[in-house]
Amino acid sequence: MKILIVGSGSLFDESLLIRYHQWADVVIAADGGQMHLKKAGLCSDVLLGDFDSIGKAELAEIKDNSNSELITFPKDKDYTDLELAINLAIERGASEIVILGASGTRLDHTTANIHLLYKLSENNIKGYIEDEHNRIYLVKNSITIKKQKDYKISILPLFPFADGVCTKGLSYKLSDAKLSFGTGQGISNEFCDKTATISVKEGLLLVFVSRD
Structure with missing residues (x-):
């Protein structure tokens, strides 16, 4: 199963998102990643997170008008939303995972997200992080x-x-x-x-x- 995970980091190239949305069997939005999808006129199959990156009005609209499976986590938690999305993709049998929206101005988040590729390696899952200038493999x-x-x-x-x-x-x-x-x-x-x-x-x- 091919799974696309969209995080809330930088994602400026809409065509990149559209291409991988068409490629994927399942699309998981990690919190603010849903806003990247919405801007491109696309939907997620699963939306998860503590939703600190989505306004209350936006979240209410998603609940009312979206068919996305909604999984809510507490704000105080041990894992980032992107890591929770990767964990879910592994649990649901992903054979390949592409991660968008994992890089940006916060180098701590970017570095941590790159380290999350280790989870894919340990579970023998193909995958990488991609943005407009880079593709990163472990x-x-x-x-x-x-x-x-x-x-x-x-x-x-x-x-x-x-x-x-x-x-x-x-x-x-x-x-x-x-x-x-x-x-x-x-x-x-x-x-x-x-x-x-x-x-x-x-x-x-x-x-x-x-x-x-």
């Missing part, structure tokens, strides 16, 4: 990515190090390399083939496909 074995014009690839270790890192189809090749946390060794690599393959033997990699 890789524990290997991944093959199609070349995109004007995009670069950055590879960063999560946790102290990633060992046995190999790349194919990138200009700056890595062969059985060890990437340590706290260095920028894997930043801004470039495609030199139609696809790039990145693999790691030990540890986890964050892979960013990014453009200016």
Whole structure:
């Protein structure tokens, strides 16, 4: 099952939202993510959160006029709305998850949301975070990515190090390399083939496909 999760972070490209809305079998809005959908004239299948990002009038309108399944959580809770949405997607049998509206001006939230990709990895679910300039993957074995014009690839270790890192189809090749946390060794690599393959033997990699 393909699930789209829409968070309340920045989401300026409406066409991106429309494309993934058409792709998804189920759409989950995490709190203010519902407003991104509404602006684009789209609906969610599930709306969840503590609704601190949606006004009372807006929430009342949603309850009266929407067919979305509504799941309410208390404001004082141990998990962010986006994490609750990911947990629900996993519980409902997602095989692939795309997350929009997960980045923005709050770097603490953005960083925490990137870390949530670990939940997908641990449950063997394909997925990534995407915005207008980036697609972010968490890789524990290997991944093959199609070349995109004007995009670069950055590879960063999560946790102290990633060992046995190999790349194919990138200009700056890595062969059985060890990437340590706290260095920028894997930043801004470039495609030199139609696809790039990145693999790691030990540890986890964050892979960013990014453009200016």
